[in-house]
Amino acid sequence: MATDTNNWVSRIRSGDPRALARAITTVENRAPESLELLKALFPHTGHARVIGMTGAPGAGKSTLVDQLAKEYRKENKTIGIIAVDPTSPYTGGAILGDRIRMQSHYSDPGIYIRSMATRGSLGGLAGATTDVAAVLDASGRDLVLIETVGVGQDEVDIVRLAEITVVILVPGMGDDVQTIKAGIMEIADIFVINKSDREGAERVEREIRAMQSLSTRSDNWTPPIVKTVATDGHGVPELAKAIASYQDFLRTHNLSLRKKVQNWQERLVEMLRQSLLERVLREHMADGAVSRYAAEIAEHKRDPYSLVEELVAKLGRP
Amino acid sequence: MATDTNNWVSRIRSGDPRALARAITTVENRAPESLELLKALFPHTGHARVIGMTGAPGAGKSTLVDQLAKEYRKENKTIGIIAVDPTSPYTGGAILGDRIRMQSHYSDPGIYIRSMATRGSLGGLAGATTDVAAVLDASGRDLVLIETVGVGQDEVDIVRLAEITVVILVPGMGDDVQTIKAGIMEIADIFVINKSDREGAERVEREIRAMQSLSTRSDNWTPPIVKTVATDGHGVPELAKAIASYQDFLRTHNLSLRKKVQNWQERLVEMLRQSLLERVLREHMADGAVSRYAAEIAEHKRDPYSLVEELVAKLGRP
Numbered sequence: 001m002a003t004d005t006n007n008w009v010s011r012i013r014s015g016d017p018r019a020l021a022r023a024i025t026t027v028e029n030r031a032p033e034s035l036e037l038l039k040a041l042f043p044h045t046g047h048a049r050v051i052g053m054t055g056a057p058g059a060g061k062s063t064l065v066d067q068l069a070k071e072y073r074k075e076n077k078t079i080g081i082i083a084v085d086p087t088s089p090y091t092g093g094a095i096l097g098d099r100i101r102m103q104s105h106y107s108d109p110g111i112y113i114r115s116m117a118t119r120g121s122l123g124g125l126a127g128a129t130t131d132v133a134a135v136l137d138a139s140g141r142d143l144v145l146i147e148t149v150g151v152g153q154d155e156v157d158i159v160r161l162a163e164i165t166v167v168i169l170v171p172g173m174g175d176d177v178q179t180i181k182a183g184i185m186e187i188a189d190i191f192v193i194n195k196s197d198r199e200g201a202e203r204v205e206r207e208i209r210a211m212q213s214l215s216t217r218s219d220n221w222t223p224p225i226v227k228t229v230a231t232d233g234h235g236v237p238e239l240a241k242a243i244a245s246y247q248d249f250l251r252t253h254n255l256s257l258r259k260k261v262q263n264w265q266e267r268l269v270e271m272l273r274q275s276l277l278e279r280v281l282r283e284h285m286a287d288g289a290v291s292r293y294a295a296e297i298a299e300h301k302r303d304p305y306s307l308v309e310e311l312v313a314k315l316g317r318p
Numbered sequence: 319m320a321t322d323t324n325n326w327v328s329r330i331r332s333g334d335p336r337a338l339a340r341a342i343t344t345v346e347n348r349a350p351e352s353l354e355l356l357k358a359l360f361p362h363t364g365h366a367r368v369i370g371m372t373g374a375p376g377a378g379k380s381t382l383v384d385q386l387a388k389e390y391r392k393e394n395k396t397i398g399i400i401a402v403d404p405t406s407p408y409t410g411g412a413i414l415g416d417r418i419r420m421q422s423h424y425s426d427p428g429i430y431i432r433s434m435a436t437r438g439s440l441g442g443l444a445g446a447t448t449d450v451a452a453v454l455d456a457s458g459r460d461l462v463l464i465e466t467v468g469v470g471q472d473e474v475d476i477v478r479l480a481e482i483t484v485v486i487l488v489p490g491m492g493d494d495v496q497t498i499k500a501g502i503m504e505i506a507d508i509f510v511i512n513k514s515d516r517e518g519a520e521r522v523e524r525e526i527r528a529m530q531s532l533s534t535r536s537d538n539w540t541p542p543i544v545k546t547v548a549t550d551g552h553g554v555p556e557l558a559k560a561i562a563s564y565q566d567f568l569r570t571h572n573l574s575l576r577k578k579v580q581n582w583q584e585r586l587v588e589m590l591r592q593s594l595l596e597r598v599l600r601e602h603m604a605d606g607a608v609s610r611y612a613a614e615i616a617e618h619k620r621d622p623y624s625l626v627e628e629l630v631a632k633l634g635r636p
Contacts, residue, residue: 035623035627038621038623039621039623039624042618042621042622042623043618043621045618046618257616257617260616261609261612261613261616262612263612263616264611264612264613264615264616264622265608265609265612267622268608268611268612268615268622268625268626269595269599269608271622271623271626272595272598272626272629272630273591273592273594273595274591275626275627275629275630276591276594276595276598276630276633277587277590277591277594279630279633280590280594281587290583290586290587291579291583293582293586294579294580294581294582294583294586295579295582297582297586298575298578298579298581298582299575300360300361300363300364303356303357303360303361304360304582304585304586304589305353305356305357305360305589306357307586308586308589308590308593309353309593311590311593312590312593312594312597315594315597315633
């Protein structure tokens with residue numbers, strides 16, 4: 001078993017795409033062997049630069065991420081893209097778009113794209129995404145780009161776990177539509193105004209500046225605003241430069257490690273929460289106990305708050 | 319203490335708006351006294367009809383919910399509205415809109431509106447929303463309308479916990495924008511096409527019908543499609559009728575209890591997960607232990623997966 005895992009890890013690290021694909025699926029589904037695999041991969045992580053990119057639906061995230069990946073390919077960097085999109089147009093367009101997209105990179109083994117369209121798994125989408133990023137990191141990718149629509153808390157959690165967070169806005173869609181998660185403006189290390197050839201780009205820029213004048217970051221970094229037109233690649237080299245500047249800033253001020261410690265604090269609590277529940281369900285709840293309790297609560301024979309107190313108090317007693 | 323809680327419960331049940339507001343804040347913030355309060359209120363819950371209403375940003379949810387509330391007021395029903403909107407236009411429009419909205423109902427004590435704009439609390443937004451709905455239920459409201467933007471998993475979880483789920487779509491916004499959470503179409507008990515005077519309403523209706531022809535619900539209910547123009551109240555009585563029909567259907571087929579049992583199963587697991595974590599952090603993690611562990615992981619001195627295994631195994635040992 002351990003030998004199998006070691007062999008698997010070697011194949012992942014040598015760049016075998018099938019071994020990598022199987023590892024990602026295993027981790028995403030929290031399959032039984034995922035824990036051993038993640039433990040074995042962990043010593044090989046920590047080298048990739050993880051960049052989170054988020055914005056409103058329709059902001060052109062996928063196109064921009066693709067263009068940025070191509071830009072990095074010019075420097076011979078290898079890239080892993082994790083596209084997390086739990087929203088989908090009800091016509092099913094997203095999945096189709098995704099397939100077209102994967103084909104366009106098919107011939108370049110230096111870009112590996114993986115979609116995570118589902119909630120991921122028991123441990124939550126943010127946890128699953130971080131673990132998938134760790135697999136890509138361990139496989140030797142220089143950069144991992146995580147792309148997600150910035151609308152739900154899950155998605156904010158995902159980009160917060162990246163080293164660098166890019167928030168993508170677009171002009172001229174109206175206030176109704178420029179709807180992103182409250183709090184997402186605050187986590188941006190870099191702003192992109194995509195589709196910046198449209199009317200209203202200056203207004204978006206003014207609004208970002210106005211917001212920035214109201215708040216200061218604890219690290220004193222002022223997030224730059226980069227204007228792009230992702231469809232023709234305009235502004236993409238400037239975005240790569242802005243990312244490199246922020247990386248230099250993190251290095252110069254010794255902030256990378258601090259950010260990683262903060263992230264691991266949250267991740268650790270989340271992992272603990274999930275593992276504790278699994279142990280209790282396994283050891284202290286007989287088959288069907290949860291549904292029997294739920295029926296008693298629904299029939300008002302029992303209050304759920306006292307029940308949970310009792311169950312937690314019982315924990316660890318023989 | 320118990321006398322205080324009993325007194326508080328009496329005031330909530332007698333319709334004292336300040337006692338109600340304080341109870342909701344207490345529950346939303348998971349303040350220390352919230353558990354005792356929820357236990358005391360639980361026997362008084364189970365009477366309100368809880369309706370979840372969700373849709374894309376810009377679908378006109380707030381206006382529709384307000385109109386529906388007014389419709390129910392004609393029958394002298396009392397209403398609690400919980401507006402959960404973790405997204406916000408980056409110009410801050412939502413909060414302003416919310417204030418204007420509250421003023422318009424100010425004179426009618428039969429409608430109580432409460433916004434939950436933040437993530438809520440430790441237990442997650444869905445859990446906090448369910449507890450707030452329980453408070454409104456216990457206070458004697460006939461109906462609780464929970465309104466949320468249908469974009470993140472949190473929001474889907476919220477409306478799933480309602481007895482009746484209304485999904486609101488709009489025509490003519492283009493595929494880019496008609497972006498709602500994957501899976502949300504499947505949880506609709508009733509569809510609304512709002513702004514149905516706009517071009518494209520028939521197309522949306524055809525698409526819903528096409529989707530319905532592909533799937534059947536286990537309860538054999540076919541979700542009706544109601545066309546509304548919320549701004550002038552058009553179609554709102556029909557929506558109230560559709561909701562009443564579905565309620566009759568649930569009653570006739572004895573499905574209400576089944577739905578409640580299902581909901582409590584999920585809620586119970588979520589409550590357990592949170593309470594277990596709190597106990598372990600309190601009893602087994604000294605101050606600063608989490609950040610020390612996180613630093614060791616960030617420096618690659620320790621792998622997080624083995625650490626969590628060890629911590630969970632230690633649990634309950636003296």
